[in-house]
Amino acid sequence: MMTSLDGKIMGNYMNHPAAAEAGEAFYRIAFGEKPYYRHQGWLSGRVTTDDNFTFYEKPALEENALPVPDGDFAAQPDFGMYYVSIDPAGRLGWKDAVLHYETTTAHVIEVLTARASNTYKSFLRRLGISYIIAGEETLDATLALQKLRALFHINTLMLGGGAVLNWSFIQAGLCDEVSVVIAPCADGSASAQTLFMEKPGISDDTAAGFTLLEAKSLPGSAVWLRYKVERQGIPQG
Numbered sequence: 189m190m191t192s193l194d195g196k197i198m199g200n201y202m203n204h205p206a207a208a209e210a211g212e213a214f215y216r217i218a219f220g221e222k223p224y225y226r227h228q229g230w231l232s233g234r235v236t237t238d239d240n241f242t243f244y245e246k247p248a249l250e251e252n253a254l255p256v257p258d259g260d261f262a263a264q265p266d267f268g269m270y271y272v273s274i275d276p277a278g279r280l281g282w283k284d285a286v287l288h289y290e291t292t293t294a295h296v297i298e299v300l301t302a303r304a305s306n307t308y309k310s311f312l313r314r315l316g317i318s319y320i321i322a323g324e325e326t327l328d329a330t331l332a333l334q335k336l337r338a339l340f341h342i343n344t345l346m347l348g349g350g351a352v353l354n355w356s357f358i359q360a361g362l363c364d365e366v367s368v369v370i371a372p373c374a375d376g377s378a379s380a381q382t383l384f385m386e387k388p389g390i391s392d393d394t395a396a397g398f399t400l401l402e403a404k405s406l407p408g409s410a411v412w413l414r415y416k417v418e419r420q421g422i423p424q425g
């Protein structure tokens with residue numbers, strides 16, 4: 189994740205010239221030619237996907253769609269790089285099964301619950317978008333990770349934000365390491381999301397602790413911090 193000095197993950201600070209080098213460092217570390225993390229995909233919350241890729245468009249559902257087969261749909265089990273989106277109710281208005289993020293190309297996997305409708309799953313199949321079902325009413329994050337490994341060979345998954353997703357996985361004991369590039373700017377926003385945020389029904393404000401693994405100065409007055417997530421007080425993932 190990239191944050192401002194005041195811990196925001198989005199907002200005006202991103203357009204300040206002082207954020208540029210931190211933004212480049214963030215991309216280099218996570219996705220560059222020689223990335224620090226060798227992951228097979230990154231995970232995003234529904235709001236992050238809407239803000240960056242699907243832009244709050246409604247999915248093109250066909251109300252008379254035939255029933256889809258039960259279970260998961262692995263359209264591209266060997267693509268190698270995946271964009272995995274948590275979308276419990278099946279809301280995202282995708283247009284394509286492949287997305288491009290700067291120099292990175294990824295196949296889309298939707299993580300649904302049993303709340304997602306037949307018409308939505310049929311819509312995903314039409315576009316060739318993979319999906320897995322993890323949980324009935326609420327997300328079963330452990331099951332989601334097991335299925336991502338078994339069906340798509342995702343052994344290392346980058347928790348890519350936003351705030352609600354990040355905190356929920358930390359509280360569930362499913363995050364090993366926090367890695368954050370801090371940009372040397374701030375905007376003082378009182379409403380922008382911060383690095384971690386609880387959401388009723390998904391997570392709460394029980395505190396978690398972290399142990400510093402590395403602190404590095406980067407060009408342009410940015411800082412890169414890596415922390416191990418301490419498991420004390422949170423369940424084992």
Ligand SMILES: NC(=O)c1ccc[n+]([C@@H]2O[C@H](COP(=O)([O-])OP(=O)(O)OC[C@H]3O[C@@H](n4cnc5c(N)ncnc54)[C@H](OP(=O)(O)O)[C@@H]3O)[C@@H](O)[C@H]2O)c1
Nearest residue numbers: 189190197198233234235236327348349350351352353356
């Ligand atoms: N600076 C950075 O590095 C960075 C990186 C990524 C994102 N961002 C920014 O972060 C902002 C969004 O953050 P956000 O915290 O508002 O939203 P978010 O975490 O992206 O999405 C939250 C939504 O995702 C679903 N979700 C996530 N975790 C879940 C869980 N454990 N169980 C069930 N559902 C879960 C829910 O969807 P439903 O509401 O559909 O139930 C939830 O409301 C965006 O503006 C984005 O651009 C910044």
